[in-house]
Amino acid sequence: MTVPEADPAEFAEAFGASFFLEAIAVFGVAYLLVRAATVALSVVAERTPARRITIKMFRPVVKLVGYGAAVYVVVGPLLNLSAAQLLAVSGLLGAAIGFGLQDVAASLLGGLVIVAERPYRVGDKVTIGEHYGEVVDIGLRATTIRTPDDTAVVVPNDALFSSNIANANAGDPEMLVVTEVAVAPDADLETAQDIVNDALVTSPYVYVDDDHPVTVLIEDEGYHRTIRGKGYVADLRDENAYASDVTQRSLAAFEERGVPTPTRRFPPESTDREAERPPG
């Protein structure tokens, strides 16, 4: 694909049907290669859970390199344009970006910043603006987040410049999960604390070492006490399963050992006491 220095008629001829057919072919090949490489990376990542996120980090890089190379092959001939032709193309591009594509350009720039600075990676649990979930894809233009409700949210990459981004695990496969259970004000807090601690460390999902300790805190909420357990889940995709497992077994143990909870103090059949039930 060469563009000769010629008059406007030859310039138009250079950007004729054959140019677009070649461009489509180049982008098609690039798409297939990028697709194959990203699938291969995903397969390898899933077989090595401890390095899952590190390996998936290369997916946006593969996309950037693949599609960047395709763009270079297609647009490369523009570099041979004369000054007048280059000015015409630049003006056209500038007008397009200025009037209609500025958001796309900002998103593409955001994609480059994400690849370079890595504020989050594929597999991380992040909050971008009002959306929380697992990053399942980082494209050049947008990032896809899967929420706990299994909804895919596509966030333009320029949100990086305008929104706060909270990353729960910063590239690690494990992440902190906070579980809260409430006990009555007169409950034996030491027993309740031991129960929650045991529930945290005996879960199938837990990850514990010196850098990832389990802690249990007690907070006075006025009408009840909150036992807040903090533990790391080995695979952040099990965040909800870990929290549910700890809560379920803690409550079962409370009942078994006679640790009163706010709801247990006021049986539903007692309407007088039901009226006294504290809020929350």
Add this chain to the structure above:
Amino acid sequence: MSHTVVRTDALSPTALLSDDDALAAALDDSDSASVAVVGQPFAGREAVLDAAERRLGARRIELGPESNASAAIDAVGSAPLVVANCQHLFNREVGGFDALRAFLDALSGADSAVVTGWNSYAWSYLAAIENVDATIPTALTVEGLPADRLFELARRTVDTLPTFRRDDPNESLISTRRYTIRGRTLGVPVPDRAAITARRADRPSPMEAVFERLAAVSDGNPGVALALLEWCRDDDEIRPSDVETPGTDASPGREAAFCLRIVLASERVCRERLVERLGERVERFLNRFARGGLLVRAGDIVRLDPAGVPAAVAITDRERIL
């Protein structure tokens, strides 16, 4: 499926520890009243405990899935004591650490030596969640044996060794491994280690190659290596390429892997205990693992199969179960 367990009298405790004098040094150290002997299942920590028992003239208590931990707790006192299989002091459930904590409290106040034996997977878990390594700072790790030591052990303990045959050097250097990706099974060509070894100019004898493979697969664990030798032999013959581990390549899921980890860290466990912890679906997990050769069911007791240890470790490590 064979269930070979190495006789402890066939193992030299000094060969199992990093230093010939490690046991004597640990027992003679007046600052440490308690010593932990930590080893993989079937790796021979019983032999080290036997040696400690003889050296101290100690009383010995064997813990098991159905034994009462209070006997061990009460026995900690003024006389030397050896307590084997301390992984049975706890259960992975809420309230399952009471006996362990009472035992550690007793150890911290012990006046005379107490030597404790621990499954290495239970020990690393307890070190992470209970700081057991701080309460028992002197820990002797049972090491794996090299291939030549494994051969010597096999020669002394196996009734009839198989005939060692060389692999066919004409077989392909490439074998096909099958992976399932998004419901489709793909064959991926991978180098065949056994075939490559068979073609090496300086290839070892078939016997050496078999024991090198056994040492690599079992991580030098003598109980596992001898069990694999029995499991892999084809009647009276064995080739290096015959040495492989039982078990499935497919991931069984986190809960099943957790169930397997409990068996791996306990070595023997009551089925009822697993049902209490994981529900009736445990039955499916146990049947699957028993069919795969990872564990053995005998009445209400589920016990780890020595030949299944490498696969059990791989499955549970892949799921990152502590």
